[in-house]
Amino acid sequence: MTSSVVFKSFTALRHSSVEHPKLIHPHTTPNSPFPYRRFRITASKSSPKLQNRNLRVAVIGGGPAGGAAAETLAKGGIETYLIERKMDNCKPCGGAIPLCMVGEFDLPLDIIDRRVTKMKMISPSNVAVDIGKTLKPHEYIGMVRREVLDAYLRERASENGAKVINGLFLKMDIPTRGNENVKTPYVLHYTEYDGKKGATGEKKTLEVDAVIGADGANSRVAKSIDAGDYEYAIAFQERIKIPNDKMVYYEDLAEMYVGDDVSPDFYGWVFPKCDHVAVGTGTVTHKGDIKKFQAATRNRARDKILGGKIIRVEAHPIPEHPRPRRVLGRVALVGDAAGYVTKCSGEGIYFAAKSGRMCAEAIVEGSENGKKMVDESDLRKYLEKWDKTYWPTYKVLDVLQKVFYRSNPAREAFVEMCADEYVQKMTFDSYLYKKVAPGNPLEDLKLAVNTIGSLVRASALRREMEKLSV
Amino acid sequence: MSLFPPPLTRLPPSFSSKHHFIFKPTLSIRPTNPPLLLSTFKASTDDGGAGVSASAATVVEPKSEQKEPDASESVPVAEENSNGAVAFGGGVKVEVSKFEDPRWISGTWDLKQFEKDGETDWDAVIDAEVRRRKWLEGNPESSSNDDPVVFDTSIIPWWAWMKRFHLPEAELLNGRAAMIGFFMAYLVDSLTGVGVVDQMGNFFCKTLLFVAVVGVLLIRKNEDLETLKTLLEETTFYDRQWQATWQDETSSSPKNE
Numbered sequence: 001m002t003s004s005v006v007f008k009s010f011t012a013l014r015h016s017s018v019e020h021p022k023l024i025h026p027h028t029t030p031n032s033p034f035p036y037r038r039f040r041i042t043a044s045k046s047s048p049k050l051q052n053r054n055l056r057v058a059v060i061g062g063g064p065a066g067g068a069a070a071e072t073l074a075k076g077g078i079e080t081y082l083i084e085r086k087m088d089n090c091k092p093c094g095g096a097i098p099l100c101m102v103g104e105f106d107l108p109l110d111i112i113d114r115r116v117t118k119m120k121m122i123s124p125s126n127v128a129v130d131i132g133k134t135l136k137p138h139e140y141i142g143m144v145r146r147e148v149l150d151a152y153l154r155e156r157a158s159e160n161g162a163k164v165i166n167g168l169f170l171k172m173d174i175p176t177r178g179n180e181n182v183k184t185p186y187v188l189h190y191t192e193y194d195g196k197k198g199a200t201g202e203k204k205t206l207e208v209d210a211v212i213g214a215d216g217a218n219s220r221v222a223k224s225i226d227a228g229d230y231e232y233a234i235a236f237q238e239r240i241k242i243p244n245d246k247m248v249y250y251e252d253l254a255e256m257y258v259g260d261d262v263s264p265d266f267y268g269w270v271f272p273k274c275d276h277v278a279v280g281t282g283t284v285t286h287k288g289d290i291k292k293f294q295a296a297t298r299n300r301a302r303d304k305i306l307g308g309k310i311i312r313v314e315a316h317p318i319p320e321h322p323r324p325r326r327v328l329g330r331v332a333l334v335g336d337a338a339g340y341v342t343k344c345s346g347e348g349i350y351f352a353a354k355s356g357r358m359c360a361e362a363i364v365e366g367s368e369n370g371k372k373m374v375d376e377s378d379l380r381k382y383l384e385k386w387d388k389t390y391w392p393t394y395k396v397l398d399v400l401q402k403v404f405y406r407s408n409p410a411r412e413a414f415v416e417m418c419a420d421e422y423v424q425k426m427t428f429d430s431y432l433y434k435k436v437a438p439g440n441p442l443e444d445l446k447l448a449v450n451t452i453g454s455l456v457r458a459s460a461l462r463r464e465m466e467k468l469s470v
Numbered sequence: 471m472s473l474f475p476p477p478l479t480r481l482p483p484s485f486s487s488k489h490h491f492i493f494k495p496t497l498s499i500r501p502t503n504p505p506l507l508l509s510t511f512k513a514s515t516d517d518g519g520a521g522v523s524a525s526a527a528t529v530v531e532p533k534s535e536q537k538e539p540d541a542s543e544s545v546p547v548a549e550e551n552s553n554g555a556v557a558f559g560g561g562v563k564v565e566v567s568k569f570e571d572p573r574w575i576s577g578t579w580d581l582k583q584f585e586k587d588g589e590t591d592w593d594a595v596i597d598a599e600v601r602r603r604k605w606l607e608g609n610p611e612s613s614s615n616d617d618p619v620v621f622d623t624s625i626i627p628w629w630a631w632m633k634r635f636h637l638p639e640a641e642l643l644n645g646r647a648a649m650i651g652f653f654m655a656y657l658v659d660s661l662t663g664v665g666v667v668d669q670m671g672n673f674f675c676k677t678l679l680f681v682a683v684v685g686v687l688l689i690r691k692n693e694d695l696e697t698l699k700t701l702l703e704e705t706t707f708y709d710r711q712w713q714a715t716w717q718d719e720t721s722s723s724p725k726n727e
Contacts, residue, residue: 125603126611126619228714249615261610302612324714343708383715391712398708408607416622457623460635464600465607 048183054079054370057363058188058208059162059356060169061215063091063146064349065335067153068105069212069356070162076364080162081206082154083169083190091146092237092314093349094271094278096254099139099432101350105357111148113274115140116254122300123415124259124408131418134425139432141254144349145274153353167192167201169215172224174329183373186211186330210330210374212359214352217317219337228324230339232317233266234287235346236294237280239273242308249304250277257281258411261296265405266346268297270304276311282346284320318346332379334359340386342394344401350434351390358382392436409458416454422447569605573598578621592630599623639690647686654682 055078059070062084070082096116101107117140118132158164167190175184186208191201213221217232242250250272262268268281279301281293298305319339326338334340335352342351359382364370366378404414417423422443429437439447573583579598584591599621613619655666658675669675689695 122613124610125606125621126613127621128613128618230711257613259610260607296610299610300613303614303616304612321708321711322715324711326715387712394712395708402704408603412603412623416624419622453624453628456635457626457631460631461596461600461603461623463635464596465604468600468604 049372050370055210055363055367055372055374056081056185056208057210057212057360058083058186058206059212059214060188060221061213061219061335061337062087062154062164063150063214063216063335063352064153065337065352065356066212066214067150067157067356068353069214069334069360070157070164071153071160072357072360073212073363074157074160074162076360076369078364078367078370080157081208082157082162082164083167083188084154084164085166085168085193087151087154087166088147089150091150092235092316093146094237094269094280094346095144095146095149095273095349096271096347097142097144097149097349098347098434099142100434101353102142105153105353107149107152111144111152112142113145114143114252114272116143116252116272117141118253120253120255121415121418122255122257123412124261125412126300127412127415129415129419131424131427134421135428139428140252141432143254143271143273149349165190165192166194167204169220170203171220172211172331174224174331185209210363210379211332212356212363213331213333213337214335214356215337217319217336219333221331222323222333222337225325225328225331225333227326227328227333230323231284231320233282233284233320233346234290234315235280235282235318236290236315237278237313238294238298238310239276239278239312239314240305240308241276241311242305246304246306246308247272247275247277255301255304257297257300258405258414259296259300260408261293262300263293265401267405268293268300270297270301277305277308279305282318290315318348327376327379327383329376330374330379332359332382340390342397344397344405345431347431355382355386358386390434393430393434396430396436403455407462409462410455412458412461413451413454416458417447417451420447420450567609568611569602569609571598571602574602577617577619581625592626593634595626596630596634643686643690647683650682650686651679654678 057073057078058081059066059073060083062070062082066082066084070080073080095113097107097112102109102112117135118130120128120130122128154164170189170191172189173187175186188206188208188211190204190206192204193201211221213219213225215221219227222228250270252272254272255270257268257270259268263281263283264286265284266282269279271278271280279294279297281290281297283290283293286293319336319341320343322339323333323337326333334355336348338355340351340355341348359379362378362382362385363374366372366374366381404410418427422439426437426439429435573580579595581590581595584594584598586594655669658669659665664672664675670679688698
């Protein structure tokens with residue numbers, strides 16, 4: 001299996017990292033209450049115990065990642081600060097969450113505006129395939145309004161004891177590397193808004209022991225720790241209010257358009273929202289032509305959104321891969337700030353929330369519920385766990401994108417294959433439950449043969465098409 | 471923007487499309503759709519209030535005729551080279567003609583019209599489909615529910631594809647392999663005196679044979695050499711991006727010794 005082969009080489013890299021932690025803080029051993037543990041691997045055990053206070057952690061950014069992280073930290077007994085610049089931020093987003101997120105994060109069902117149970121994939125030559133008949137009655141893709149979801153998660157964090165601050169993070173003072181004194185705090189500089197709109201807010205500072213950067217694709221925390229850049233896609237979306245009779249069609253159905261006209265390396269979509277549809281597209285390589293792609297998407301959906309009125313236009317960047325550096329000292333990045341958006345589907349909400357939670361759990365564990373100081377190795381444990389759990393998912397989606405979004409013939413083959421029930425079942429199973437499900441090997445083989453067949457046919461047609469133009 | 475599950479293949483095929491995607495910007499798409507009432511109400515980005523956004527991930531701010539001055543945010547106009555062809559609120563009426571063909575009935579090819587000597591002429595079906603796709607590439611159509619396209623290329627039998635596409639190429643490649651084989655066998659024989667039959671028993675010669683066959687199969691055009699190199703890089707690129715954060719850790723720890 002391709003994924004397991006790749007996985008093996010990745011583990012090899014991590015083995016070397018496990019041996020190193022014992023070298024990271026040799027200088028703390030004189031201060032350590034357990035001097036006989038000098039050469040033990042668990043470096044965090046030799047970290048000093050905190051006197052008279054709990055660990056202080058700041059979470060910058062109050063989206064799904066920040067909210068989930070703050071909640072877990074607060075529940076773990078850590079003094080948590082959640083800094084969010086815009087409490088009612090209506091984010092431009094597809095808003096699709098997988099079924100497992102509802103269960104894992106105990107989301108109330110009224111947060112979900114719509115349950116999408118059917119999808120239509122439309123190829124460049126307008127071959128339309130319906131997928132979703134393999135879904136069981138309780139399975140669906142939830143469509144949420146980001147402002148509702150984000151606010152709910154923040155609210156829950158605050159209920160558990162996190163202090164939510166309405167402020168804009170500016171920069172942070174990092175304790176110098178090298179012979180660092182483990183006790184030196186990170187000093188955050190932020191502007192606090194105290195409810196008055198239009199006011200510039202007052203500059204404040206906050207001293208914390210660790211920072212979780214959950215501030216999204218243009219993360220300032222990432223800039224502070226010099227995390228490096230990533231390639232990103234531009235997603236452009238128009239919210240269109242269409243007449244009620246047309247809205248019925250989109251009651252529980254989402255559409256996906258593929259083609260060179262719609263996007264050279266991504267797809268165009270029509271997603272139903274609470275009372276309107278979101279029509280959009282995205283691209284990495286041809287950002288300058290995004291408006292043209294959007295027009296083409298609208299053109300392809302023309303009959304179905306006839307008579308619609310555009311009520312909002314929005315755009316946002318989507319990371320394509322993780323940043324080169326996701327952890328530095330006691331600062332960790334999660335969610336979009338780290339670049340945890342999958343390829344091929346561009347899904348980010350679930351992974352943001354999950355990574356926030358995982359990072360927070362690592363901090364809670366490493367600090368023994370806030371009693372001890374954490375250090376980089378504890379945060380690396382979160383990275384390890386994350387990479388191990390979700391690497392296969394990311395890799396498979398990357399391969400899918402490389403194979404099927406390459407060219408029009410590949411996209412035609414893609415849509416043709418979606419008609420297959422086995423494909424639909426595997427797709428939904430892995431999407432809804434976030435597990436790369438082991439399939440039936442015989443069916444897998446049949447699938448492989450069919451895939452190759454589709455690709456070959458589509459490619460052959462393409463070659464003929466090229467002959468036609470000459 | 472997330473979402474949506476693309477179909478999952480457990481064994482992604484190694485078939486690599488040799489056709490690099492060449493984006494043709496000369497699509498004749500009329501940007502303004504006459505039936506849609508386009509009134510841009512409010513344009514906003516998600517990075518509005520930040521003020522300084524020096525990072526590389528600048529957000530595209532769509533050009534909007536009527537921009538509502540936002541009290542709490544200043545909307546930065548970070549303009550990318552947007553193609554000015556799209557104008558909101560335009561009223562240019564253009565009718566894009568649909569694909570028409572007497573044999574294309576209700577979203578699929580009517581096979582009865584492709585009969586030749588009592589049997590379906592699959593080559594003609596393939597030609598017709600090629601022409602349809604070519605047309606659509608230049609004039610993308612709206613996908614409609616009343617008139618869905620249900621044509622599936624797999625109705626054309628496998629032997630029709632073989633005969634038309636595979637066999638000519640197979641002939642070409644076999645010809646190349648035969649020429650290379652004969653010439654190399656002659657050369658080796660003249661240099662070492664080992665005959666064809668004895669060459670087959672030698673391990674080195676068998677390796678050469680393997681390399682020759684693989685070479686003929688993989689490198690069919692001059693460009694294929696470059697294509698193969700980039701493909702190889704591509705397969706491991708994503709992995710390297712993910713592992714970048716671990717390089718950082720293993721290289722920094724010796725510093726603390």
